[in-house]
C-alpha cells in the first residue's frame with residue numbers, strides 16, 4: 001500500500017510532528033516569531049484554544065499532546081487565512097495543521113455525528129452524501145451536450161474532467177456540471193469524464209485529519225488516472241484541485257492540471273465571441289479560499305464575468321486575500337450543527353450579509369460547496385428574494401448563444 | 403385448513419392496542435379464505451374486561467395468570483406454547499410491535515418453528531398460507547408460503563384499518579388456564595419518557611415546519627397538529643437557525659435522521675440536505691404553496707396550498723375523528 | 726466480562742436492488758453488502774461494556790465478500806478477536822444462519838464461556854426469524870430483545886428495553902444471556918481509516934469451517950418484486966377542509982389514526 005504524503009520523501013521518511021525539523025517546510029515552523037497574526041486573522045480564532053501560534057508554542061515546549069486532546073482544532077475550516085498572512089511564510093494550513101489534526105482526530109472519542117456519517121460515506125461510497133456510486137454519472141443524462149465517459153469511448157482525450165461529488169450528486173452542483181459541459185463544447189475542448197469509476201479526491205478529509213481516508217482514496221484515484229490516456233486534468237472542484245496540485249505529486253501525479261475557472265479564462269478568446277446573451281446582472285464575486293488565497297486566482301474569475309455582456313461587477317468589503325471563508329472547508333461542511341451548538345456564527349451567513357450589502361443581484365462563486373452554503377445562508381438572512389447564488393460557469397453558460 | 407386462525411391480542415398498560423384490531427381485520431379475511439374460525443388470544447392478569455373488546459373474533463381465549471401482569475415475553479410465550487399444543491391452531495398472527503415481537507420470536511424458538519417476519523398481507527389459498535413480506539427496508543416485497551405447523555407470523559402495523567377490526571358484538575370468551583414457572587428474566591419497572599426531552603427520532607408522528615410557516619407564532623398550528631396526532635414538531639434548518647425550535651429538532655444532513663410512520667411537511671421546499679434526513683419516512687405528506695417545489699418528488703402525498711390553512715383544518719378533522 | 730457479538734451482512738440498499746432471473750431472489754451481480762446496522766450497534770454496546778468493565782470482545786460472523794473489512798474495522802475499534810464461519814454460500818435464511826451460529830458457538834473451542842452474546846435485534850433481510858431468541862433457546866440461556874441499554878454486574882445484566890411512545894422497561898437478566906440490541910447507548914464510534922489499515926497489518930482473522938446444518942424449508946419465497954414507486958406525490962385537491970378529509974381518510978386506511 002503506498003502512502004500519499006504532504007511532502008516528498010527526502011530520505012527521512014514521511015514527515016511527522018516528531019521529525020518536522022528534518023524537512024525544510026518543517027524547519028520553517030520553528031521560525032515562528034509568535035506575532036499572533038494567525039490567531040487574529042482566523043475566523044474562529046477567538047473560539048479556538050489552539051490557534052497556529054499556540055500550537056507552535058506547545059510543539060516547542062514538548063506539550064503537543066495537550067493539543068491532541070483538545071477538540072478546538074475542529075474549528076479550523078482550512079481557510080488558508082493564517083497561512084496567507086503569516087509574515088514568516090509558514091505553510092500552516094497546508095503542512096502544519098493537517099499533521100496536528102491527524103493526531104487530534106486519532107485521539108477524538110466523539111466524532112460529531114454529521115461528520116462521521118460523511119466520512120463513512122466517503123470511504124464506502126466514494127462520496128460524502130452516501131449516494132450510490134453507480135449513480136455518479138447519472139447527471140450526464142440531463143446534460144445539454146454529450147458527456148463522454150472514458151471507459152466507454154476507449155480513445156485518448158485532451159482533457160480528463162474530474163467532476164467530483166457535489167457536482168455529480170447535488171442538484172445545484174449538477175447545474176454547475178451541465179454548464180461546464182456546455183462550455184467545454186463551446187470552447188471546442190476534447191474532454192471525457194471518469195463516470196461511475198470516479199471517487200471523491202478526499203481533500204477535506206485530509207485537511208480535517210482523516211489522513212488514512214485520504215490515502216485510501218488517493219491510492220484508488222491515482223490507479224484510475226493511470227488507466228486512461230489523456231493530456232491534462234481539469235476540475236471544477238476547488239478542493240480536488242488542491243489535492244491534485246499539492247498532494248498527488250507525492251504519488252507520482254505529474255499531469256497538467258487546471259481548475260475550470262482559470263481554464264476557461266485561458267479560453268476566453270474562443271468563448272468571448274459566443275457570449276452573446278446580455279445578462280443585466282450586478283454581480284459580486286466571492287473569492288473562495290482554495291482558488292483565491294491558496295492559489296492566487298483572483299483575476300481570472302473576474303475576467304470571465306466581465307466578458308459577459310451586460311454584467312456589472314461590484315466588490316464586497318472583504319475580497320481577494322481578505323475574503324471571508326464560507327466555512328465549508330476542512331470538514332466544516334459537516335460541522336455546521338456542531339458549530340451551532342457551540343454558539344458560533346455560521347461563516348456563510350457572515351459572508352452573505354456582506355454580499356447583500358453590495359446590492360448585487362448575483363453572488364458568483366467558483367467552488368461547488370459554496371452554492372448550497374450561500375443559498376442556505378441567504379434563506380436564513382432573508383435575502384433569497386434579493387440575491388441568487390450562481391457559479392461563474394453557470395453564468396457563462398447562460399450567456400452563451402444557443 | 404385444519405385449525406383455527408389465531409391473533410394474539412396486545413394489551414398495553416390497561417388498554418387493547420390498536421394493532422390488535424388491525425390483526426382482527428386481517429385475521430377475519432384469512433379465516434374466511436381458510437374456512438376456519440377466527441380466534442383471538444388474550445393473556446393477562448385481571449384483564450378479562452379487555453377481552454370484551456375482541457368481539458370481531460368468533461371466539462376469544464383468555465388466560466389469566468399473575469405472571470402475565472408484567473411484560474415478560476418469556477411468560478407470554480410459554481403460556482401461548484401451552485395453548486398451542488392444546489388447541490392446534492393453523493396460524494398465529496403476532497403484532498410486530500416492540501412489545502409483542504419478543505413474544506413471537508421466543509414462542510417460535512420454543513416451538514422450533516420459523517417466525518415469519520415483516521408480513522404486510524396474508525392469504526389462505528388451497529390449504530396454504532401465502533404472505534406478502536416487506537424486505538430490505540421496503541425495497542422489495544416477497545410472496546412467501548409458510549408451511550410450518552403452526553405458522554407464527556409477525557404482522558406489520560397498518561396491515562388493515564383499525565376500524566375494520568372493531569366490533570360491537572359481544573365476545574364469546576373462554577377462560578383457559580396456563581401454568582407458569584418463575585421466568586429467567588425479571589421485569590423491574592417502567593421508565594417513562596421525561597417531559598421536555600423530545601427525541602424526534604423515536605416519534606411515530608412528526609410535523610415538520612419550514613420557512614413556509616413564516617412566523618414563530620404560526621408554530622402553534624404545527625404544535626396543535628402534532629399534539630393531536632400524538633407526535634412532535636421538528637423543522638428544516640432555517641427554522642432552527644432562526645431559533646424557533648431547538649437544535650435537537652432539526653431534521654436533515656446536519657440534523658437528525660428520522661423514519662417516522664408519518665411525516666407531515668408544512669412549507670418545506672425539499673432541499674437535498676433536508677431530504678437526506680427524512681426520506682425513509684413511511685408516509686410523507688407535503689403541504690406547499692408552490693406546485694413545483696421539489697418536495698413533491700419525494701412525498702407520497704402532496705397538497706398545493708397554504709400550510710397555515712391546511713394545518714388547522716387537518717387538526718380539527720383529526721380531533722373530530724378521534725372523538 | 727467477556728462478550729461474543731454475532732454479526733451478519735445484509736444487502737446495502739443505497740444501491741438499487743434488482744430481482745434475479747429466478748424471480749424470487751435478489752440479483753447478486755451488483756449487490757453490495759453492508760454490516761447489519763443493528764449488529765453494528767451490538768458491537769458498539771459490547772465495546773462500551775468493555776470500556777467500562779474490561780474483558781474480551783469476540784466477533785463471530787458468516788463469511789461474505791468484504792467481511793474482512795467489517796472485521797478489521799471492528800478490531801480497530803477495540804474488539805479482541807474476530808472469527809468467520811467459512812464454507813457457506815450466501816445464507817439467505819435467518820433460520821439457517823441461526824443453526825450455523827448456534828452449532829459453531831457450541832462446537833468451536835474457545836468461543837464460550839462468555840457473559841453475554843449480543844446481536845442486532847433484527848435485520849432488513851430477516852424473513853424467517855430473528856437471530857437472538859432461537860440462539861438463546863439452543864443454548865438454554867435467557868433472552869431479552871429490543872434492548873437499548875445494558876449495565877453489567879456480577880451474574881446479572883440490567884437491560885432497558887424499548888416499548889412504544891418513549892416508554893421503556895427495565896429488566897434483570899441473569900448471565901450468561903443473549904441480548905437482541907435495538908440501539909447501543911451511543912451511536913457506533915468512528916475509527917480512523919489509518920487504524921483500520923494498521924489492524925490489517927497487525928491482526929488476524931480466524932476462520933472456522935461451517936458445521937453441516939440442514940437448510941430451513943418451511944418458509945419458501947415464491948416471488949420477489951419491487952414495490953411500485955411513483956416518483957411523484959399523489960396530489961390531493963380541494964379546499965383546506967376537503968384536503969383535510971382526504972388526508973384523514975388515507976391516514977385511517979394506513980392505520981395511522
Ligand SMILES: Cc1cc2nc3c(=O)[nH]c(=O)nc-3n(C[C@H](O)[C@H](O)[C@H](O)COP(=O)(O)OP(=O)(O)OC[C@H]3O[C@@H](n4cnc5c(N)ncnc54)[C@H](O)[C@@H]3O)c2cc1C
Nearest residue numbers: 612613614638639654655656657669670671675676691709
Ligand atoms: C452544509 C449544509 C447542511 C445543511 N443541513 C440541513 C439540514 O440538516 N436540514 C435542513 O432542513 N436543511 C439543511 N440545510 C439547508 C438546506 O440547504 C435548505 O436551505 C433548507 O432545508 C431549506 O429549508 P426550507 O425548506 O424550510 O426553506 P425554503 O427552501 O425557503 O422553502 C420554503 C418553502 O415553503 C413554501 N411556502 C411558502 N409559504 C408557504 C405557505 N404559506 N404554505 C405552504 N408552503 C409555503 C415555499 O414554496 C417553499 O417551497 C443545509 C445546508 C447546507 C449548505
Ligand code: SF4
Nearest residue numbers: 042076077079080082
Ligand atoms: S486555516 Fe483558517 S480556520 Fe484554520 S487556523 Fe488558519 S485561519 Fe484559522
Ligand code: SF4
Nearest residue numbers: 032035036038053086
Ligand atoms: S502568523 Fe506565523 S509567525 Fe505569526 S504567530 Fe502565526 S505562525 Fe507564528
